[in-house]
Amino acid sequence: MFVVDSQVHVWKEETPDRPWVPGARERIRLNGHREDPFSYEECLALMDEAGVNRALILPPSWEGDRIDYALQACEAHPDRFGVMARIPQNKPAEGAAMLRDFAQNPYVKGTRLTFHRPVDRNWMIDGTNDWYWPLAEELSIPTMVHAPIWKAELGAIAARHPGLKIIIDHMGIMARCVDDAIGYWVSETADLAKHPNIYVKVSALPGYSTHPFPNLNIEKYVREMVDKMGPERCFWGTDITRLLGHGLTYVETIEQFTKHFDLTAEELEWIMGRGICEVLGWPIETGN
Numbered sequence: 001m002f003v004v005d006s007q008v009h010v011w012k013e014e015t016p017d018r019p020w021v022p023g024a025r026e027r028i029r030l031n032g033h034r035e036d037p038f039s040y041e042e043c044l045a046l047m048d049e050a051g052v053n054r055a056l057i058l059p060p061s062w063e064g065d066r067i068d069y070a071l072q073a074c075e076a077h078p079d080r081f082g083v084m085a086r087i088p089q090n091k092p093a094e095g096a097a098m099l100r101d102f103a104q105n106p107y108v109k110g111t112r113l114t115f116h117r118p119v120d121r122n123w124m125i126d127g128t129n130d131w132y133w134p135l136a137e138e139l140s141i142p143t144m145v146h147a148p149i150w151k152a153e154l155g156a157i158a159a160r161h162p163g164l165k166i167i168i169d170h171m172g173i174m175a176r177c178v179d180d181a182i183g184y185w186v187s188e189t190a191d192l193a194k195h196p197n198i199y200v201k202v203s204a205l206p207g208y209s210t211h212p213f214p215n216l217n218i219e220k221y222v223r224e225m226v227d228k229m230g231p232e233r234c235f236w237g238t239d240i241t242r243l244l245g246h247g248l249t250y251v252e253t254i255e256q257f258t259k260h261f262d263l264t265a266e267e268l269e270w271i272m273g274r275g276i277c278e279v280l281g282w283p284i285e286t287g288n
Contacts, residue, residue, distance in 0.1 A: 044077060054081070
């Protein structure tokens with residue numbers, strides 16, 4: 001099976017010439033990520049051990065909008081890594097210039113926007129991010145979105161921009177919701193299936209359950225998402241630096257889907273890698 005992780009973060013140590021954004025360490029601890037740097041070399045070693053063919057790097061928010069280290073990983077291992085780039089969402093001129101550059105960069109497979117922190121939570125509804133959607137559609141840039149509270153708004157954006165591929169992070173679950181409390185958020189996301197240009201990451205799942213691995217209590221919510229969206233529109237992912245803190249291995253995060261959840265071989269082919277590669281235009285037949 002061809003396996004693609006739809007979300008990993010890699011980053012360097014904070015230094016005077018590479019400062020993190022204010023409050024970053026507190027946010028890292030709150031979200032359960034490890035504080036130590038996570039290099040792309042370490043990530044690659046774990047991928048090799050687990051049999052993960054590719055990973056999409058989402059540059060972490062604590063480094064601001066820079067993507068240089070992610071690009072370095074892609075340059076070193078172009079068949080193994082791609083980047084979903086950050087942009088300055090509240091700076092239209094700068095962001096537009098970056099988007100046009102990204103559209104020409106083979107390592108950039110798309111972008112990732114966030115609307116879940118106090119600083120950016122309202123940017124989807126107050127006009128701040130309005131410049132982005134038509135330009136991303138024009139440039140055919142797939143867009144991952146972390147915006148748990150703005151599902152209806154995402155649906156309206158998808159309807160206005162049918163050529164824009166929108167990929168919702170983590171089944172649209174609100175941070176720190178666990179067990180059956182995720183059901184509302186999952187159903188809200190799954191109801192967006194009527195928009196054919198909306199996709200979803202079934203990612204970081206062990207972090208949404210307080211039950212022992214393999215977290216079978218939340219399998220029903222994965223099943224709901226796959227049944228409504230279709231396996232072609234659901235993409236497995238780990239957010240591995242958060243799950244390592246739960247004592248899980250990379251292999252276990254794969255086996256949760258391939259051995260413990262009730263998914264068919266055909267469904268798994270799409271969920272575990274084929275679907276995200278097709279959406280991002282990253283052909284499986286060209287190398288790894």
